Amino acid sequence: xxxxxxxxxxxxxxxxxxxxxxxxxxxxxxxxxxxxxxxxxxxxxxxxxxxxxxxxxxxxxxxxxxxxxxxxxxxxxxxxxxxxxxxxxxxxxxxxxxxxxxxxxxxxxxxxxxxxxxxxxxxxxxxxxxxxxxxxxxxxxxxxxxxxxxxxxxxxxxxxxxxxxxxxxxxxxxxxxxxxxxxxxxxxxxxxxxxxxxxxxxxxxxxxxxxxxxxxxxxxxxxxxxxxxxxxxxxxxxxxxxxxxxxxxxxxxxxxxxxxxxxxxxxxxxxxxxxxxxxxxxxxxxxxxxxxxxxxxxxxxxxxxxxxxxxxxxxxxxxxxxxxxxxxxxxxxxxxxxxxxxxxxxxxxxxxxxxxxxxxxxxxxxxxxxxxxxxxxxxxxxxxxxxxxxxxxxxxxxxxxxxxxxxxxxxxxxxxxxxxxxxxxxx
RNA sequence: GGAGGGGUUCCCGAGUGGCUAAAGGGAUCAGACUGUAAAUCUGACGCGCGAGCUUCGGUGGUUCGAAUCCACCCCCCUCCA
Numbered sequence: 045x046x047x048x049x050x051x052x053x054x055x056x057x058x059x060x061x062x063x064x065x066x067x068x069x070x071x072x073x074x075x076x077x078x079x080x081x082x083x084x085x086x087x088x089x090x091x092x093x094x095x096x097x098x099x100x101x102x103x104x105x106x107x108x109x110x111x112x113x114x115x116x117x118x119x120x121x122x123x124x125x126x127x128x129x130x131x132x133x134x135x136x137x138x139x140x141x142x143x144x145x146x147x148x149x150x151x152x153x154x155x156x157x158x159x160x161x162x163x164x165x166x167x168x169x170x171x172x173x174x175x176x177x178x179x180x181x182x183x184x185x186x187x188x189x190x191x192x193x194x195x196x197x198x199x200x201x202x203x204x205x206x207x208x209x210x211x212x213x214x215x216x217x218x219x220x221x222x223x224x225x226x227x228x229x230x231x232x233x234x235x236x237x238x239x240x241x242x243x244x245x246x247x248x249x250x251x252x253x254x255x256x257x258x259x260x261x262x263x264x265x266x267x268x269x270x271x272x273x274x275x276x277x278x279x280x281x282x283x284x285x286x287x288x289x290x291x292x293x294x295x296x297x298x299x300x301x302x303x304x305x306x307x308x309x310x311x312x313x314x315x316x317x318x319x320x321x322x323x324x325x326x327x328x329x330x331x332x333x334x335x336x337x338x339x340x341x342x343x344x345x346x347x348x349x350x351x352x353x354x355x356x357x358x359x360x361x362x363x364x365x366x367x368x369x370x371x372x373x374x375x376x377x378x379x380x381x382x383x384x385x386x387x388x389x390x391x392x393x394x395x396x397x398x399x400x401x402x403x404x405x406x407x408x409x410x411x412x413x414x415x416x417x418x419x420x421x422x423x424x425x426x427x428x429x430x431x432x433x434x435x436x437x438x439x440x441x442x443x444x445x446x447x448x449x450x451x452x453x454x455x456x457x458x459x460x461x462x463x464x465x466x467x468x469x470x471x
Numbered sequence: 472g473g474a475g476g477g478g479u480u481c482c483c484g485a486g487u488g489g490c491u492a493a494a495g496g497g498a499u500c501a502g503a504c505u506g507u508a509a510a511u512c513u514g515a516c517g518c519g520c521g522a523g524c525u526u527c528g529g530u531g532g533u534u535c536g537a538a539u540c541c542a543c544c545c546c547c548c549u550c551c552a
Contacts, residue, residue: 212548309508309509310509313508341505345508369507372507373507417518417519418518419516427501427515429502459500460500
């Protein structure tokens, strides 16, 4: 256990990344030595999303400060479903499906951590590895005995499910906390893991683990939670009209990902810089001061978009995202070269192959998903919200024609200010 | 097992026989204004160019006519056992 370079807690606090922690000052002292910590990610989908990014990056921050991070993928807990602050019982996912997701998530979490084999090289584990072999009787006798149901039902995380009319909670989900607690105790035993971090909704589960580690191993372990990312306007973070912003480039293209951050509200953007980038706090403060003085368009959003996109999709992904954004939002689409058009397609701009040399615009809008129905498509046209290759469409009788396409092959349909779709004429 | 309450359009939530594609709010989308913001204003928001068609947990009835009445079924919640 070597000494660490910086005090990670102070750094996290200055970023506003600490929601709650167990015995604060003691934890700071404790972390002056290199420790092992973990955070869990349940496979609830085939990819992680940007909400998972904060604890994931926090693991990385700890690693940079000299601690050993363990990313736990919840192959077991994912089969149960965490009820914490969830309004309703969730559907169980099939075990073979969850198994597939576990593999995907393992790859994703690994991308953000360093596995150099050094002293604090990261570790990825799956809790199914130790949970699957435990018999029901052993579990109830050795683990369950340490939990008081009286205490469990006091937890805020399940309170609404117990109290609110119209809700309810199954024994399955109620048991989730015990499983997660068991993970912490197990990781303590296996790796000497002494700290668990997670979103603030995880506080109840984390403290459960701390209690269990003490009871099973007489161990003193710690917990720290990170605030849930919020939006100043009170909406749910991480969702757009198109859905969740995933980390998987196949599910959310680097371009869409980049645009998401670019559109962050002024009221949120400086917080996001602290949460989602490794820029130091002083630099972020300077950016904010400069933006204030400028009074025009702030630079924070584009810095945020660049930083996070590079972090998740690499330099290439960022370049692609910027290339598309520039092509679509500056000047008209006619300035694009033929290669640019090809590249847009490769870079993940939504695109559709159009068979035949002609297509009515209303049909095209529906087929490309830019409009949900003919009715909507007509309305967009009536509102002058549709443009093809930079020219506004003024009639629902307008046709996309191969003769009027870019390079005899492409048409870019724009709906509203921000939605673009590339149509490729094909044989 | 018993008693009670409930399932309405993306969400919340009105609506107890025709005037209801179904109030209101939220979310969303478009337009104006802007910074590819925010706030605000305007419009749209089941499907159909339209006549019209299809919706109110499911099925089947009553009726000229049902989200609204009846029967059975499914699901959820509360209390009791």
